[in-house]
Amino acid sequence: MANLVQTLMTTLAFGSLYALIALGYTMVYGTLKFINFAHSDIVVLGAWTSFTLATWILPWVGINPRAQGDLIPPIWVAAVILTLAMAFCGLVGFLIERFAYRPLRKAPRLNVLITAIGVSLLLQNLGQLDVTIRDLPLIGRYLDGFLAMIPGVRMLCDQHFGFGAIPQKMPYLLPQWDLFTISLPSAGGHTDVSLTLVDALIIGASAVLMIALQFLVFRTKIGSAMRAVSYDFDAAALMGIPVDRVVSFTFVFGSVLAAAAGFLYSLKYPGLNQTAFPTWVLLGLKAFVAAVIGGIGNIRGAVLGGFVIAFVEQVGAFYLGADYRDVYVFALLIAILLVRPSGLLGSNMREKV
């Protein structure tokens, strides 16, 4: 009993993260009918931006991020970091669409797909740079000398603008509290099961963001425009909908959600391992699977898919053995594709010839 509740609680937290990421895949697919493979890299970028911002901001409130101990910064620090990370990733999402995907909008679908893989690799490898202003090509030395003369911004010279390629520790931004602890019967007596503040925040923040998205898509003008573009790109353009702006908005919003997922991820799993394969690829891949299982292009489907994936993964790992946790997820994908190719909530769309 205790173990089941524990597993379900992990499912809820992990499912929220998958759902947030899956939304980005599904929104882009909905409007442009292509898979943005760079999306999982935006998630990791969100996590690392949060880390970098934390190492910059924490000294301001008198905490050494590398030797933190029990010190927890005031709550506004977490809020500021989340907002800035979301803004930064939104900007990156905008730039990617503007300069990598938009020039290829008339090109065959395959070209865009390969470009997406290229952008993904670019982000992965840029993420491994670890530079200060001094290391910039050509102007670095002069800019550094110039900044060093101005008293207020001298600290900028020693800041690292990059994440490096070694594992780092995300400082704690929230107290490590248990919100509640219940004692449940288990095989050998009673076991405590507790919900941590971080888990509660993950579930709560994801729910708020998903409801906001739902409202945005179905209750606002830009949402109607997004749905129109998704329904028929060319007809929407003929009706006077600024499709470029709508597509940009879709990318920005998807990236903002991804940044939020990355931030929450770094709070829950503070040992950030930038180059590890499962972090970079599997997290995004499973979220993509979630979007497909729910019915790609369908927003509620992506949320449902996220929780289904997390459930299969966690319950499978606990009851059948963790050795094959990825197998359960991908086996489910194959099963769904065989039985219901359009996904759980996807509508059956006939391909126009």
Place this chain on the structure above:
Amino acid sequence: MACHLLAANRTLGRFSRLIFSTATAAIFAISLCGCKSETTKSDASGGGAGGEIVLGHYASMTGGEATFGRSTDNGIRLAIDEINAAGGINGKQVRIITYDDKGEKAEAGTAVTRLVTKDNVIAVLGEVASGLSLVAAPICQEYGVPMVSPSSTNPEVTEKGDMIFRVCFIDPFQAYACAKFAREHEGLKAKKAAVLFDQTSPYAVGLKDEFSKSFKRQGGEVIASEAYQKGDPDFSAQLTSIRASEPDVVFIPGYYTDVGNIAIQARRLGIKVPLLGGDGWDSEKLGEIAGDSINGCFYSNHYAPEGPDPHVQEFLKKYKARYSGTPDCLAGLGYDSAKIVCDAIGKASSSKGADVAAQLSKVKDFEGVTGKISIDANRNAVKPAVILEMKNGKPTYVTTIQPE
């Protein structure tokens, strides 16, 4: 309009094809030049009179095990600079080429192939992770270049051939040391052990198997065995299973980044028993990542930095003068491996791989930083293991366990 676009598209197609074929030709030409210059260079570096001696090192300078590669490289460079300052090997200066393998198998294969075929190194140093040494060993064996692993403990590494050596103990002994410590240490005296291991790493799988055998032989019982994959973020399913089996100790033969994450999650799930691990834990990052969660946990290692041995103290002083921080065991093993290789090259009758290997197999009672090193018939070193305890995020010496 559409017609116009199409025409533009077609010209673009022809144009890009032209660029492509030019580029291909250029690359081909460059690669030809490259081959030629390599051969001339190899004549100079291959150990001819007045040349220099080139050693290769492949290491994880970036990636999840980055501190392994960096520490080892620091140790090797410290040793090489000392040798060069003292006049080199028989008057020749030693140069070391380091390639990053990012902690990945494919990259390790490429790096080592480049070292032995392009750079024509006399000997290869590396890797820390056994999984990567296992990739590189057959390549070195095939080309007849001696390879000395500073710290790969999986027994299979040196079984790849007579060119492959190591200067550290092997996992069956390390597992024995861990099991003996778990069974006999005052305040631990574990009867039931759970194991959580990285199923993608030959090091972790080998160590887990050996530990389970050894722990049973010494009267203990392994009651749970769970697997994870390197870099997994979440371990709650495995840890919930382990918690349900109520072990006295949890053995985690993994690398430090994962172990740090595991420790945090284990404590949060209410697993209070000590965690125990192997030399894969040895990195200053472990304490940084895991914080308080790792305190009171133990791991076996090759040397203890605060040991009274004058060799260790001297090495510590030299290392701290040049780099920041305390050297971990990988720096010490890197230092020892470079010294041993240079020593063997100096004694060998020629710089041919077989001659150097013959000298390497004769190493006996070499006074290293990490203890006395003697290479046995299986090209492994026989050394005692130390057990360290994490206290306030820093490893502290507990005890030494001698070979069986």
